[in-house]
Amino acid sequence: MDIPPAVRARAVTKCFGEVVALDGVDLDVAPGQLHGLVGPNGAGKTTLLGLLLGLAVADTGTLEILGTPVGRALAVPEGVAGFVDGPGLYPSMTARQNLSALAALRGDGTMKIDEAIDQVGLTDVADDRVRGFSLGMRQRLGLAAALLTKPRLLILDEPSNGLDPAGKKHVYGVLTKLAADGTAVILSSHRMDDVEALCSEVTILATGRVAFTGPISKLASEDTDLDYRVRTSDPVAGRRAALATPGIRLHETGLADNARNADDARDTGDVELLVVSATVPALDEFVKRLVREGVAVRELAPVVSPLEAAFLALTEQQETN
Structure with missing residues (x-):
């Protein structure tokens, strides 16, 4: 039944x-x-x-x-x-x-x-x-x-x-x-x-x-660009990999609080924050490149979740109507 x-x-x-x-x-x-x-x-x-x-x-x-x-x-x-x-x-x-x-x-x-x-x-x-x-x-x-x-x-x-x-x-x-x-x-x-x-x-x-x-x-298509936070074990190599991967747009970088510069972050094991914009396929290629270059990924997460992004888009649309 x-x-x-x-x-x-x-x-x-x-x-x-x-x-x-x-x-x-x-x-x-x-x-x-x-x-x-x-x-x-x-x-x-x-x-x-x-x-x-x-x-x-x-x-x-x-x-x-x-x-x-x-x-x-x-x-x-x-x-x-x-x-x-x-x-x-x-x-x-x-x-x-x-x-x-x-x-x-x-x-x-x-x-x-x-x-x-x-x-x-x-x-x-x-x-x-x-x-x-x-x-x-x-x-x-x-x-x-x-x-x-x-x-x-x-x-x-x-x-x-x-x-x-x-x-x-x-x-x-x-x-x-x-x-x-x-x-x-x-x-x-x-x-x-x-x-x-x-x-x-x-x-x-x-x-x-x-x-x-x-x-x-x-909610989010694989062909939709989203912003992601990425923390790596090697900030220099991580940034280089982001710039070299097609479809990855690098927004900003930020060193860990206790790292004076990128070399310090790499040498001491501190991580650097990358904010990238990418589709899912481009992000996959970026992660593969990091792995090939021996760079550990400590964090990978959307800056704003697909649900929150949809909510914000609707709210902004209402405010402009």
């Missing part, structure tokens, strides 16, 4: 007065997929999340969630959970009381509450009042509230807001496990590193329209 997609949207349009928030949006999200949703402010992300959570209804187009057509507000099927613009919590109640109240409203028992609190790493503060929680702790409690329903589709808006590195790692682990167990997760974030670390596919919105949707790996 075929499993229906978690989300299938076709030509979805939503207007608020004369403002077109979504304009013919198509979206496909499979079960078990971590799907990123990004775009400049005003691109329509919050409106789309609201439709998926049943907080509003599309004006035109079709929307299916977990195999069920959705044509009116508050009509999403069971198995959908999440939050937009931060979770709604009772500040005068404790974390455990918040989840107990939510479970009671839904007619659920309370046996899962401790499990949900433990999953998001809040066991030590389960009986503390939420008014004293940091933003990151509130975000994790909102995630725990969503987990109570054992969702098949989880919608999260800026879930890493306020999280310290340990908290972020914990949340990453929870979301990765949910996806591995078959839950579809749609994650909207302005943090490109979050989306790239977690999501296999991404949808980029701009002025209410889909500018790109698909695997993150397809």
Whole structure:
């Protein structure tokens, strides 16, 4: 038996007065997929999340969630959970009381509450009042509230807001496990590193329209020039190899902080930073040349990731329109 997609949207349009928030949006999200949703402010992300959570209804187009057509507000099927613009919590109640109240409203028992609190790493503060929680702790409690329903589709808006590195790692682990167990997760974030670390596919919105949707790996064509940071064991040979490789454009070099000049950097084992612009094939040839000349590559990374580059390009395009 075929499993229906978690989300299938076709030509979805939503207007608020004369403002077109979504304009013919198509979206496909499979079960078990971590799907990123990004775009400049005003691109329509919050409106789309609201439709998926049943907080509003599309004006035109079709929307299916977990195999069920959705044509009116508050009509999403069971198995959908999440939050937009931060979770709604009772500040005068404790974390455990918040989840107990939510479970009671839904007619659920309370046996899962401790499990949900433990999953998001809040066991030590389960009986503390939420008014004293940091933003990151509130975000994790909102995630725990969503987990109570054992969702098949989880919608999260800026879930890493306020999280310290340990908290972020914990949340990453929870979301990765949910996806591995078959839950579809749609994650909207302005943090490109979050989306790239977690999501296999991404949808980029701009002025209410889909500018790109698909695997993150397809964002940058092999024929597209990107800027890369390159650190080598021999700065002189590295620079020479860059200049000698067709298709490599050398932007700048920078010596390591504790190296007085290029010769010192080479002799002491310090590295020099090269910034080059290249297509993927040209970059491959550059690395091969370095290897042939016995130069070690200590670092090779894009200055700006393909996802961030696409986001910046859309933002700049909006500002010029």
